[in-house]
Amino acid sequence: MIWLGSTFALTLLMGIPIAFVLGLSAFGYFLATDNLRFLVAVPQRMFAGQDSFILLAIPLFILAGSLMDVGGLTQRLVAFANALVGRFRGGLSLTAIWGSFLFGGVSGSAAADAAALGTVLSPDLKRQGYNEDYSAALIGVSSIMAPLVPPSIAMILYGALSGTSISRLFVAGIVPGVLLAVDCH
Amino acid sequence: MIKTSNTSPVIRIAHGYVAAIENLLIVGMLAVVILAALQVFFRYVLGMSLSWSEEALRYVMIWTASLGIGLAYSRGDMIGMEMLVNLLPRRVAIAVGLLSRLLILAMMFAIVWYGWQFAWKTRGGSATAIPISMFWIHISIAVGAALVAMHVIVSAIASLKGVEEQKSNLQEVV
Numbered sequence: 001m002i003w004l005g006s007t008f009a010l011t012l013l014m015g016i017p018i019a020f021v022l023g024l025s026a027f028g029y030f031l032a033t034d035n036l037r038f039l040v041a042v043p044q045r046m047f048a049g050q051d052s053f054i055l056l057a058i059p060l061f062i063l064a065g066s067l068m069d070v071g072g073l074t075q076r077l078v079a080f081a082n083a084l085v086g087r088f089r090g091g092l093s094l095t096a097i098w099g100s101f102l103f104g105g106v107s108g109s110a111a112a113d114a115a116a117l118g119t120v121l122s123p124d125l126k127r128q129g130y131n132e133d134y135s136a137a138l139i140g141v142s143s144i145m146a147p148l149v150p151p152s153i154a155m156i157l158y159g160a161l162s163g164t165s166i167s168r169l170f171v172a173g174i175v176p177g178v179l180l181a182v183d184c185h
Numbered sequence: 186m187i188k189t190s191n192t193s194p195v196i197r198i199a200h201g202y203v204a205a206i207e208n209l210l211i212v213g214m215l216a217v218v219i220l221a222a223l224q225v226f227f228r229y230v231l232g233m234s235l236s237w238s239e240e241a242l243r244y245v246m247i248w249t250a251s252l253g254i255g256l257a258y259s260r261g262d263m264i265g266m267e268m269l270v271n272l273l274p275r276r277v278a279i280a281v282g283l284l285s286r287l288l289i290l291a292m293m294f295a296i297v298w299y300g301w302q303f304a305w306k307t308r309g310g311s312a313t314a315i316p317i318s319m320f321w322i323h324i325s326i327a328v329g330a331a332l333v334a335m336h337v338i339v340s341a342i343a344s345l346k347g348v349e350e351q352k353s354n355l356q357e358v359v
Contacts, residue, residue, distance in 0.1 A: 015270035016285045017263030023292050043300035043326040050247045053239055056217065059246065063214060 003032035054160040058153050065107040065116075074116045077102045092128050096121050096135075097142045101181040104146030108153045114143035142181075149177035199339075206256055213249030217242055237314040244312070244322050251329030255336040279344055286341045293334040300327030 007028030011021045023042075030036050068074065081099035088094055096117060103113050118139050125135040147154040150170030159166035224238040257263055270278050304327060308320035 011285070011288065012266050013269050014281055014285045015265050015267040016289065017258070017265040019263055020289050020292065021265075023296075024288055027292055027295070039295055039299050040302070043296055043303040043323070046296070046300075046326050047247070047303075047323060050250060051243055053243055056221075056242055056246050059214065059217065059249075060221070063218070 004029040052160055054156060054166070057156050061108050061151065061153055061156075062112070065109070065112050068106055069116050073106070074103060074120050077106075078117070078120050092121070092125055092130070093138055096125070096138050097181060100139070100142035101145050101149060101177065104143075104149035104177065105151075107146055108151045108156075110143045110146045113146035114139055117143065145177055145180050148173045148180060150174060203256065206252055210249055210253050210256075213245055213252070216245050217249070220245070240312060240314045244315075247322070248325050251325040252332065254329050255332030258333055259336045259340055282344055283341060286337050286344075289337050290334055293330045293337065296330035297327045297334065300324070300330060303327075 004025050008021060008025040011024045011028075012018070016024065026042070027039070030038050078095060078099040081102060082091070082095045085091060085094040085098055099121065100113055100117055103116060107113055107116070118136075121139065122132075122135050125138075126132065130138075146152070150173050152170070152173060155169040155173060156166055158164065159169050220238050220242050224235050224242075227238075228234045270281055273281065301324070304320050304323035307323050308318050310319040311317065312319060312322060
């Protein structure tokens with residue numbers, strides 16, 4: 001366990017991508033306990049891990065997200081959010097939050113949410129006199145709603161690995177997602 | 186893509202490789218979308234499900250992922266914790282980068298080796314619904330690891346050559 005943990009921490013701090021960190025810590029453990037023969041199982045486990053029909057949802061979600069982005073849905077969602085809350089004080093920040101909430105309802109990944117809204121909103125935020133640090137923080141914080149509001153890639157992964165019902169996980173995400181949006185609001 | 190008119194053959198091969206992989210990935214993703222849509226059509230419109238589509242979807246996805254990881258590595262699409270490394274002086278950071286690439290490389294070679302054995306030992310078996318040897322499915326693991334190893338070597342060379350040159354060199358290709 002010490003070997004597993006220390007290889008994990010060390011390789012993580014070295015800046016190695018997480019995917020390789022996970023593999024390397026297993027290798028470090030095998031090496032330290034003189035169990036290198038177990039390496040035979042690694043490709044087989046890698047294959048078994050990928051060989052899941054549910055995981056197919058992830059590339060398809062990403063594809064759907066980028067199609068909507070290219071197709072101009074992001075701008076329309078932002079325009080809708082703007083129509084809802086834009087007239088209040090600090091309207092554009094509220095637009096960012098609710099736009100993020102709506103976009104989270106189609107993309108399911110915080111990184112995609114931040115990237116899409118960041119490109120659409122940050123010029124407007126700048127024009128209205130918000131400083132850059134504030135805009136970045138705003139979009140970064142509101143983008144974490146995306147994995148909560150269904151559909152969510154993180155929930156699909158969790159459901160696929162643990163055998164939990166994914167539709168139940170999705171339903172469970174709705175209320176915290178709305179609460180978070182209201183809270184940011 | 187960058188136009189390649191009068192560049193060295195190495196760069197041209199690299200361009201060709203990247204273009205080939207990108208096109209293969211697009212074809213793979215397209216195949217996934219078409220197969221999934223086809224299955225929905227056959228099941229809900231015609232009322233007779235395809236028996237092979239689910240398996241084909243899974244294997245196309247695995248192959249697409251295996252072909253893509255090398256490129257994803259070079260483009261920095263893989264999440265890592267680089268906060269600490271960025272704080273180090275540049276020379277130390279390059280040394281740490283090289284060491285981590287060596288570690289990844291060792292792991293990839295092990296996966297290529299054992300992945301090959303895994304595929305070779307299972308060559309006798311056939312996929313359940315598609316009449317194809319499991320060798321062609323299982324070899325994707327070894328191929329993916331080999332591609333990553335190649336990209337890691339290229340990025341190690343690029344980091345050794347220095348940041349200024351790296352911009353206009355192999356690294357730019359991918």
